[in-house]
Amino acid sequence: MLEIADLAIDYPEFSAHYDLLVPKGALCALIGPSGGGKTTLLHAVAGFGRPPRGTLRFEGVDLTRLKPAERPLSILFQEHNLFPHLTAAQNVGLGLDPGLRLAAAQRAAVDAALARVGLAGLAERLPAQLSGGQRQRVALARALVRNRPLILLDEPFGGLDPGLRLEMIGLVDQLRRERRLTVLMSIHTPEDAADVADLMAFVAEGKVIATDTPAKLLAGARHPALDRYFRRAPLGA
Amino acid sequence: MFRMFALSVAFLATLGLTAPQAVAQSDKPTLTVYTYRAFAGKYGPGARVKERFEAACACTLDLVQTDDAGSLLARLKLEGKDTKADVVLGLDTNQTAEARAAGLVVPHGLDTAGLDLPVPWTDDSFIPFDWGWFAFVYDSDKLRNPPASFKAFVEAADGPKIIIQDPRTSTPGLGLMLWVQALYGDKAGDVWARLAPRIVTVTKGWSEAYGLFLKGEADMVLSYTTSPAYHVGVEKKTNYKAAIFPEGHYLQVEVAGLVKSSEKPDLARSFLRFVLSEAFQSAMPEGNWMYPAKVPQGGLPASFAGLDKPQKSLLLAPEVVRDGRRAWTDVWLGALRR
Amino acid sequence: MVPGLLALALVLGVVAAALAGLALAAGPSLPVVPWGYVGGVVAFSLWQALVSTILSLALGAGLALALARRTRFAGRTLLIAAMNLATVLPAIVVVFGVVTVFGRAGWLGEGMRALGFDMGSWLYGLPGILIAHVFFNAPLAARVFLAGLAAVPAEHWRLAAQLGMGPLAVFRFIDRPVLLREAPGLAGLVFLLCFTSFAVVLALGGGPRAATLEVSIYEALRFDVDFGRAGVLAALQIVLGLVLVLPILRLGTRAAEAAATGFVEARPDVEAVLPKVLDALVLALGTGLVLPPLAAVALSGARALATLAQPEVLASLATSVVVAIPAGALSVALALAFAGLTRRLRIARARPRAADAVSLAGLVILVMPPFTLAAGLFVVLRLVADPFALGLPLLALVNALMALPLVLRQVEPPLMLSAERYGHLAESLGIVGTDRLRLVDAPLLRRPVIVAFAAATALSLGDLGVAAFFGSGEFVTLPVLLHQRLGAYRMDEAASVALLLALLAFAFFILAQHFSGDGRAGDR
CATH class of the missing domain: 3.40.190.10 (Periplasmic binding protein-like II)
Structure with missing residues (x-):
């Protein structure tokens, strides 16, 4: 279980206050307007930026005292997930040893992870020689070899076309079921995640305004901010 | 690239260990003379002076150089009693009062009569070597x-x-x-x-x-x-x-003096006598481009002859x-x- | 963090030890300081340093922009390498070079006279000081600015081209932020270099009207042999220098960069007329200022070229290289440790004030007068060992420290840039220490590090070496040999040593450019 309670972060120009519970093994999609605080929430969980006040626990472990690399999680950004001067295999290998000193077994694990995300044979390519989708697959492969129980995805597939986006989300879903991973993913296109997410949280104005199953949140949960987000008329208007 | 830094540091350390030792290994006594670089360096008379003195003294003459006459006095003062210097050579008369006041030198006890100096010389701590x-x-x-x-x-x-x-x-x-x-x-x-x-x-x-x-x-x-x-x-x-x-x-009169803390005052005194000798003095004119304190028997070199x-x-x-x-x-x- | 703290401790420790050594040598009595004189000197020092800094940065920025826009013209590589030579030449050689060109009987004066104008004697005073200081520092500024411009991500150029930005818009939105980002740190460095400049200010300043505090410190050590006064004046200079520079460093506001990386992209303002005219003018001005004095040095050096074959020249050459290369490497290593620490404080710890303080500490060595550093260290080292047994390593260490501020200026910006681009990723993967340098920072760092290494090595080559102050005379480096020849009336032979120094440094810079891949390439 990922527990986020009373988690407050203050920036000069922005302050946020979050409450959210994600059961173990669940996939929770974060939706909401740009600038609403989705990335801030993910960064707080990952350990970037100003340290927050409040409760942030995973499986009962307090995360706030841990350095980013020590937290039981991997994070994927929208871009810059890969170092442009390292090959796909090297980028994945960083997940096993941050100094890239890999034993034979670890190299095998890298190849297996690349194969699992559908990139067998592309291990020696540089990021510039891969497509956008392939680059995110490399990042996913790295998350796999790191073998952390929580995965954070910050608009990971925003730059991809709709078909590819669905395919990638499907891959994430498969992987989390295989490995019992908890996933927290922000997404601009809520309908893409509707079928795979167990939980959907609407984040705006620095708060988690509503949490529910995707079906209910997309259909019925009524809130002015949510209405504005979906551009529908408020109830009773 | 980063291995290079480690190597360079190791290299520095090695240099430190193998730095040549200033003191020559031999049973001959060593006379240490502090002087300024221009005197001891390539274009100065130092090498000739060393060769000529060693030929007669059955000792080793170690010419230790400082940057210039200013740092010569500063260094002597900094080292105080612990200095290795037996003789200091290259101060001028503007510095001798400071050196005397700091108690760095002792009277040389040499006869300074018969100097070819345009002024009378009465200083009992320093002897002039050129001017x-x-x-x-x-x-x-x-x-x-x-x-x-x-x-x-x-x-x-x-x-x-x-x-x-x-x-x-x-x-x-x-x-x-x-x-x-x-x-x-x-x-x-x-x-x-x-x-x-x-x-x-x-x-x-x-x-x-x-x-x-x-x-x-x-x-x-x-x-x-x-x-x-x-x-x-x-x-x-x-x-x-x-x-x-x-x-x-x-x-400007350049002088040499006997350092107070010297453990070889006799050898030091014999060097000071050598300073006023023909062998040393003849090296001054075209070595230091100054007049010798005692004109050598052969007279001044031709280049000095026409000087006003x-x-x-x-x-x-x-x-x-x-x-x-x-x-x-x-x-x-x-x-x-x- | 640990190597950074060690580097910080080393720099501060050496300075503190030197001051403590002077205090120890001085004894308990309070030194007498000529406050009235000091006040007047400081006022002039400030004035000339301020004007020198502004002019150096202005010309440096112009040169950097011109070189960034004009990526291929005949002699570009040579010009960049030549510009760097100014830093390595001993001050006395630069004075001779400047005077040969701009002096009373110099090329410019004689040329104008041939055309019927008598320029009279205009050099000595502020003009002479400014020419020499701009000669020293404008190329330095250009080098740092150029590195900053080279790190602009390709996306920005694509965007600029896409949006149809004209040259003014390109300058306003892309170049200016880069220049402003680098300017404060650079200004601090140049200001301190000029504030403490000594031989140049005296010789070209025309008399004691133009002097710096260092003259008084020198006098206190050489003639008065008053270690207390030297120490107090040195401390005063350190405090003054740092107090003056702190606000300059504070001006620095780095806009966090959130840009992507990519491949080399052409600037869109290369073909426009206005930049073409400006670049031509600036390149002509820069070339006209930098090359003739260097040519003068080369010409007078050529007159006694044969003396370079003498064994003592070869011995000095060997000594210099043996000192300079480890010194350059050590300087770069120290700078990386230092910059790593400031980066951590600034970004991961969000402690910009502490980061500023550490940056400032990296400059301390600049305001420490070399002779007080030497004398003080001498006293302290004598307590533990024979300073002369430490010989070459001590010389290399001190040279490395002297070059540190210069190197820091070149490696700090790319390290920050790398943190802005990959900081989060590296942190989340736990890539730290040398792994981070090797795997994450290396692409952005490689070029600046190679150039900085060349610069630091060249600087050590040309440095007289404060260890020479009390040196045992065993180690005759090239600059020492040069001064020996000058002191023995052998002006032309000295000039040939200067020429050798310049050629050696020139070779270093050409190699550095070759190995770092010249051009505007950002990441590859």
């Missing part, structure tokens, strides 16, 4: 009518442009300040004020000043009456001359210089800063 007159040097091809006296030099409003050295950083610079002081006393400030408009620049050291002069930046430069000897002896040029002033020229010589010499007593220098420097600064 020279400060003078303004000019290119006689360019400056046809150099001033004939210090008075004319000072008073000619459109007289020659000059380059001098700062008395706070340079021995000749200090020499000129004392020269003016010796000639004019309380009026020194006025003299400096009159000279000021014709001073092209004031440099940190002799090299800058002389180099700028050779590049044609000024008509005259503060140097020594012996400077033309270099141009005659080495370059075969006779156009460089020193202007001789009948009022007198200030002297002042008739009168000026030299303030070391203690007078020590007491007055600060105030005189302020006068100098006041006149030139305006």
Whole structure:
């Protein structure tokens, strides 16, 4: 279980206050307007930026005292997930040893992870020689070899076309079921995640305004901010 | 790339361990003489002096160099009782009072009669080894009518442009300040004020000043009456001359002394005797480009033969210089800063 | 963090030890300080340093922009390498070079006279000081600015081209932020270099009107042998220098960069007329200022070229190289440790004030007068060992420290940039220490590090070496040999040593450019 309670972060120009519970093994999609605080929430969980006040626990472990690399999680950004001067295999290998000193077994694990995300044979390519989708697959492969129980995805597939986006989300879903991973993913296109997410949280104005199953949140949960987000008329208007 | 740094650090450490030891390994005694670099270095008389002294003393002469005469005294003072020096060679009379006051030297006990010095020598702590007159040097091809006296030099409003050295950083610079002081006393400030408009620049050291002069930046430069000897002896040029002033020229006398803490005073004393000997003195003129304290039997070299010589010499007593220098420097600064 | 703290401790420790050594040598009596004189000197020092800094940065920025826009013209590589030579030449050689060109009987004056104009004597005073300081520092500024411009991500150029930005817009939105980002740190460095400049200010300043505090410190050590006064004046200079520079460093506001990386992209303002004219003018001005004095040095050096074959020249050459290369490497290593620490404080710890303080500490060595550093260290080292047995390593260490501020200026910006681009990723993967340098920072760092290494090595080559102050004379480096020849009337032979120094440094810079891949390439 990922527990986020009373988690407050203050920036000069922005302050946020979050409450959210994600059961173990669940996939929770974060939706909401740009600038609403989705990335801030993910960064707080990952350990970037100003340290927050409040409760942030995973499986009962307090995360706030841990350095980013020590937290039981991997994070994927929208871009810059890969170092442009390292090959796909090297980028994945960083997940096993941050100094890239890999034993034979670890190299095998890298190849297996690349194969699992559908990139067998592309291990020696540089990021510039891969497509956008392939680059995110490399990042996913790295998350796999790191073998952390929580995965954070910050608009990971925003730059991809709709078909590819669905395919990638499907891959994430498969992987989390295989490995019992908890996933927290922000997404601009809520309908893409509707079928795979167990939980959907609407984040705006620095708060988690509503949490529910995707079906209910997309259909019925009524809130002015949510209405504005979906551009529908408020109830009773 | 980063391995390189580790290697370089290791390399440095190795250098430290293998740095050559200054002391020669032998049963012969070693006499340590502190001197300035120009004396001991490639172009100075040091090598010849070492060779000639060692030929007779059954000892090793270790010439330890400092940057210049200024740091020679500073180093002796810093090392105090622990100094390795037996003899210090290369201070001048402007520094001897400081060295004596700091208790760095002991009387040499040598007979200094018969010196070829233009002033009587009575100092019992130091013996002179060479000397020279400060003078303004000019290119006689360019400056046809150099001033004939210090008075004319000072008073000619459109007289020659000059380059001098700062008395706070340079021995000749200090020499000129004392020269003016010796000639004019309380009026020194006025003299400096009159000279000021014709001073092209004031440099940190002799090299800058002389180099700028050779590049044609000024008509005259503060140097020594012996400077033309270099141009005659080495370059075969006779156009460089020193202007001789009948009022007198200030002297620089370079001296050597016996360091108080020396454990080999007898050997040190024998070196001081050697300093006044033919073997040492004959190395001075074309080694240090100064007059020897005792003219060798063969006389001065040919390059010195044609040099003009002042008739009168000026030299303030070391203690007078020590007491007055600060105030005189302020006068100098006041006149030139305006 | 640990290497950074060690580097910080080393720098501060050396300075503190030197001051403590002077205090120890001085004894208990309070030194007499000529406050009135000091006040006047400081006022002039400030004035000339301020003007020198502004001019150096202005010309440096112009040169950097011109070189960034004009990526291929005949002699570009040579010009960049030549510009760097100014830093390595001993001050006295630069004075001679400047005077040969701009002096009373110099090329410019004689040329104008041939055309019927008599320029009279205009050099000595502020003009001479400014020419020499701009000669020293404008190329330095250009080098740092150029590195900053080279790190602009390709996306920005694509965007600029896409939006149809004109040259003014390109300058306003892309170049200016880069220049402003680098300017404060650079200004601090140049200001301190000029504030403490000594031989140049005296020789070209025309007299004691133009002097710096260092003259008084020198006097206190050499003639008064008053260690207390030297120490107090040195401390005063350190405090003054740092107090003056702190606000300059504070001006620095780094806009966090959130840009992507990519491949080399052409600037869109290359073909426009206005930049073409400006670049031509700036390149002409820069070339006209930098090359003739260097040519003068080369010409006078050529007159006694044969003396370079003498065994003592070869011995000095070997000594210099043996000192300079480890010194350059050590300097770069120290700078990386230092910059790593400031980066951590600034970004991960969000402690910009602490980061500023550490940056400032990296400059301390600049305001420490070399002779007080030497004398003080001498006293302290004598307590534990024979300073002369430490010989070459000590010389290399001190040279490395002297070059540190310069190197820091070149490696700090790319390290920050790398943190802005990959900081989060590296942190989340736990890539730290040398792994981070090797795997994350290396692409952005490689070029600046190679160039900085060349610069630091060249600087050590040309440095007289403060260890020479009390040196045992066993180690005659090239600059020492040069001064020996000057002191022995051998001006042309000295110039040939200067020429050798310049050629050696030139070779270093050409190699550095070759190995770092010249051009505007950002990441590859």
